[in-house]
Amino acid sequence: MQAIRYEAPGSVDDAVRLMQADPEARVLAGGTDLLIQCRAGGRRPTAFIDIKRIPELVDITVDAQGLRLGAATPAADVSADEHLRQRWPGLAEAAALIGSMQIQGRGSVGGNLCNASPAADTPCPLIVNRAVCVIAGPQGRRTVEAEDFISSPGQNVLGSGEFLAGLLLPLPAPSTADAYLRLTPRSEMDIAVVGAAVSVTLDHSGICTAARVALAAVAPTPVLVPDAAHALIGTPMDPAALDRAAEAARAAARPIDDKRGTVAYRRQVAGVLTKRAAAIACERARGN
Amino acid sequence: MSRIHVETTINGEPAEFLCSGEDTLLTALRDTLSLTGTKEGCSTGDCGACSVLLDGRLVPGCLVLAAEVEGRTVTTVEGIADRDSLHPVQQAFLNQAALQCGICTPGFMVAAKALLDANPDPTEQEARYWLAGNLCRCTGYDKIIRAVLDAAADMRKATA
Numbered sequence: 001m002q003a004i005r006y007e008a009p010g011s012v013d014d015a016v017r018l019m020q021a022d023p024e025a026r027v028l029a030g031g032t033d034l035l036i037q038c039r040a041g042g043r044r045p046t047a048f049i050d051i052k053r054i055p056e057l058v059d060i061t062v063d064a065q066g067l068r069l070g071a072a073t074p075a076a077d078v079s080a081d082e083h084l085r086q087r088w089p090g091l092a093e094a095a096a097l098i099g100s101m102q103i104q105g106r107g108s109v110g111g112n113l114c115n116a117s118p119a120a121d122t123p124c125p126l127i128v129n130r131a132v133c134v135i136a137g138p139q140g141r142r143t144v145e146a147e148d149f150i151s152s153p154g155q156n157v158l159g160s161g162e163f164l165a166g167l168l169l170p171l172p173a174p175s176t177a178d179a180y181l182r183l184t185p186r187s188e189m190d191i192a193v194v195g196a197a198v199s200v201t202l203d204h205s206g207i208c209t210a211a212r213v214a215l216a217a218v219a220p221t222p223v224l225v226p227d228a229a230h231a232l233i234g235t236p237m238d239p240a241a242l243d244r245a246a247e248a249a250r251a252a253a254r255p256i257d258d259k260r261g262t263v264a265y266r267r268q269v270a271g272v273l274t275k276r277a278a279a280i281a282c283e284r285a286r287g288n
Numbered sequence: 289m290s291r292i293h294v295e296t297t298i299n300g301e302p303a304e305f306l307c308s309g310e311d312t313l314l315t316a317l318r319d320t321l322s323l324t325g326t327k328e329g330c331s332t333g334d335c336g337a338c339s340v341l342l343d344g345r346l347v348p349g350c351l352v353l354a355a356e357v358e359g360r361t362v363t364t365v366e367g368i369a370d371r372d373s374l375h376p377v378q379q380a381f382l383n384q385a386a387l388q389c390g391i392c393t394p395g396f397m398v399a400a401k402a403l404l405d406a407n408p409d410p411t412e413q414e415a416r417y418w419l420a421g422n423l424c425r426c427t428g429y430d431k432i433i434r435a436v437l438d439a440a441a442d443m444r445k446a447t448a
Contacts, residue, residue, distance in 0.1 A: 005309045006309035032333055039332075100334075100420055101346050102333065
């Protein structure tokens with residue numbers, strides 16, 4: 001069997017060159033999905049291109065533009081960063097839910113998105129926060145909105161020689177906040193039966209002026225639910241509005257039956273979590 | 289097959305070894321460097337038996353490539369004691385008899401050290417969440433958690 005090479009480029013350009021020279025090479029971030037897939041008999045790459053030696057790929061910057069998150073930044077850093085937690089608590093709480101502390105020391109938000117699991121926790125908070133994916137490749141850099149990045153289970157829009165370099169989240173408007181909730185049978189070390197991310201913006205009188213709702217694990221890819229957002233916009237986020245958002249979430253869910261839950265259960269939970277996450281986001285937005 | 293030469297620091301000492309591009313830190317530690325305190329459990333990042341510190345960060349040794357530790361700092365269970373005196377976590381595991389077969393124990397100790405480095409005064413709930421990625425199939429977890437909380441109290445007393 002051919003030995004797998006290990007490369008640790010120090011810049012995005014060097015990583016692009018290495019990828020271009022070898023179409024069978026794979027980019028390695030935390031390895032919590034890739035290494036396991038390789039060992040489980042997945043396609044054997046010719047090389048691991050470790051992008052964690054590229055400073056901007058393991059960096060968190062919060063400034064007037066918003067958040068610049070290096071794609072390979074470990075989840076543990078994302079959930080621990082004070083500035084990030086303050087403005088995007090939903091993203092931070094999703095990062096803190098992935099696997100164990102050990103896994104969070106390796107696995108990244110960028111990798112979680114690229115792996116494209118229907119049940120992944122961080123894609124939905126990225127989507128409700130209008131995250132933009134910065135993709136590096138032979139043609140330079142291009143951007144794709146987070147909701148368009150995942151194409152089907154395990155598949156994303158990255159082309160040959162391309163990799164996810166980072167995520168850009170615009171600074172939230174005043175009185176804006178997000179929240180992420182998921183249901184798992186166990187409190188730790190489990191995968192979402194359903195996840196719900198909500199972002200809301202309130203005006204000075206507490207009326208919701210903008211909202212985004214996204215659901216995980218209820219369809220082949222994360223689902224953005226504009227109807228749930230519309231149910232919240234223009235309301236004081238009162239119980240009736242939350243109920244209408246829950247109804248829209250149930251209607252948008254297209255789950256499957258499996259060992260983790262039935263279609264009926266997942267639909268029901270999608271509504272419940274949407275309502276609860278919206279209430280938490282609203283509470284946080286009032287405090288911002 | 290070309291081998292990769294890695295220079296690193298393990299338990300405070302310079303170390304070097306040869307590995308292949310797909311060797312894990314876990315196999316390099318155990319099979320090449322004979323540091324067999326770090327245990328192999330699931331090798332899929334689920335059980336915590338291979339927990340080590342990489343630049344002070346808690347990671348599963350089975351999901352770190354050996355070549356990645358070039359120029360980094362690795363701490364294994366062999367490196368947490370202070371020469372002749374056990375780390376307070378190790379002493380507390382002995383005092384509480386917080387082990388049976390011992391396979392999970394090094395991983396628990398390294399993970400517990402990482403917890404107490406980050407949070408010297410964890411609640412029981414915080415300790416249980418932090419250690420959720422370390423599985424023990426013998427003892428149940430009560431003695432382990434008691435040992436970790438005892439060690440935390442000892443360490444706070446020592447620095448007070």
